[in-house]
Structure formats: C-alpha cells, structure tokens
Amino acid sequence: MSDNPAISRIQSEIDGNDVVLFMKGSPMFPQCGFSAAVAHALTTLGVKFKGVDVLEDADIRNGIKEFSNWPTIPQLYVKGEFIGGCDIVREMFESGELQQTLATKGIEHAA
Amino acid sequence: MAMAATEIEQLIKEGIPDAVVTIEDLRGDGDHYAAYVVSAQFIGKSRVQQHQMVYQALQGRMGGELHALALQTSAPEQI
Numbered sequence: 722m723s724d725n726p727a728i729s730r731i732q733s734e735i736d737g738n739d740v741v742l743f744m745k746g747s748p749m750f751p752q753c754g755f756s757a758a759v760a761h762a763l764t765t766l767g768v769k770f771k772g773v774d775v776l777e778d779a780d781i782r783n784g785i786k787e788f789s790n791w792p793t794i795p796q797l798y799v800k801g802e803f804i805g806g807c808d809i810v811r812e813m814f815e816s817g818e819l820q821q822t823l824a825t826k827g828i829e830h831a832a
Numbered sequence: 833m834a835m836a837a838t839e840i841e842q843l844i845k846e847g848i849p850d851a852v853v854t855i856e857d858l859r860g861d862g863d864h865y866a867a868y869v870v871s872a873q874f875i876g877k878s879r880v881q882q883h884q885m886v887y888q889a890l891q892g893r894m895g896g897e898l899h900a901l902a903l904q905t906s907a908p909e910q911i
Contacts, residue, residue: 755900791880792887792895808903809879 727784735798739828740770743785744795748772755807756795762814763797767831768823800826835898837865840890847889848873858902866902874907882906 734741740763746752748760748770763770775782775794786792789803797804799822804810813819823830837855844853844867851871858864867886874882882905887894894901 786895790884792892803880805880805883809883812879812904 725784725787727778727780728788731781731784731788734771734773735801738771739800739826740768740823741773741798742770742795743773743775743781743798745774745776747774752776753794755793758807759795759797759810762810762819766814766820766823768828799823799828802826835893836862840865840867840898840901843891843893844869844886844889847891848885852908858900864900865898866904869903869905870908871905872908874905877907879905 731743742748742756742759742763744751744753744756744760746756748764751757751760760772773781775785782794785794785796789796791803791806793806795807795810797806797810804819804822805813810819813822820830837857841853841855845851848869848871850873851869854868856866856868858866869882869886871885873885877885883903886903886905890898890901
C-alpha cells in the first residue's frame, strides 16, 4: 500500500478496467499527439478502453510516473500490466504484436 | 529547454556503456529527437525494461527538458 492517495486511485482504475489509457485529453479529444496516436491505435483495433485524462488531475499526472517508473504520458495498461508508452505501443501496433497481446489477454478487438 | 543531440548520446552511453546510439533530430529544432539504442544489456529484457534503462541513463531529463524523444531499443542481432 502506498501513502500517496493518487497511487491508490491509479491502482483502482487499473484494477477496474481491462484496458486503461492514461493520456492527455480524452479519447475523443486528445490534447497531445502522442496520446492521440495510442488512442487511435486502440480505436482502429476496436478495443474498448477507459481514458484517464491526466490534465484534469495533477496528482494523477505526477503519480502515474512514479507508479510505473515511467517519465512520460501516455501509458497503456492491459489487465493490470503496463504495456508501454507511445513508442512501444506504436511499434507493437505496426508489427501486429499489440493485437496478439490483446488476444492473449482475452481482450476483444475487431482487427 | 532543448538539449543537444550529443548530450543525449553521451548520457545514454554513460548509463549503458556498450550502447550503440543513433540520434536523429526529427525537425531540426533541437527539441524533437528519435533515438535508436542497441545494447547487449537489453538481452532478455522486455521493451518496457529496455526503455526504463534508457530513461534512467537520462537522469530525469525525459519528460522535462527533453520534451520529445521517440525511443527504439533492441538487443544486438544474435548470430
């Protein structure tokens, strides 16, 4: 357990949703090109995901970096596992590895 | 604040001494870079762990003064 309440909130988002994207802006209106790229990949694959807008909450924005030991946003989590940021997700999407990972984890997707 | 490509390369090599680092200044503005890092230390590590090693070498600059660094890491081709 962490003393930081933001960390507990992050954990409960990740526990409560199969696919969670911590991002700048919303899936419909991303406020950053990197967040937009990951949201676009998920949407293209027809994956249902929960977007958490870190711009609305500075505690989450800072907490998520500590949570995953990862300095940047976006951050994608699938079934509790940190998959990566924009570069990794893009690389995985292009190689088909993302689709494979989603399938392995039992996440429904279209493509 | 922008960082020079040579400074980025130097920091990565200090953190990961055997790394082969290629830096590309994507927009020629000294602010948007792509880095390709190859190191034997990446063998057996996940992509997330590989990127974390590079971020650690950059000592907190990523996401701060280093605004945009597209990162690609790999272990050397095994023959």
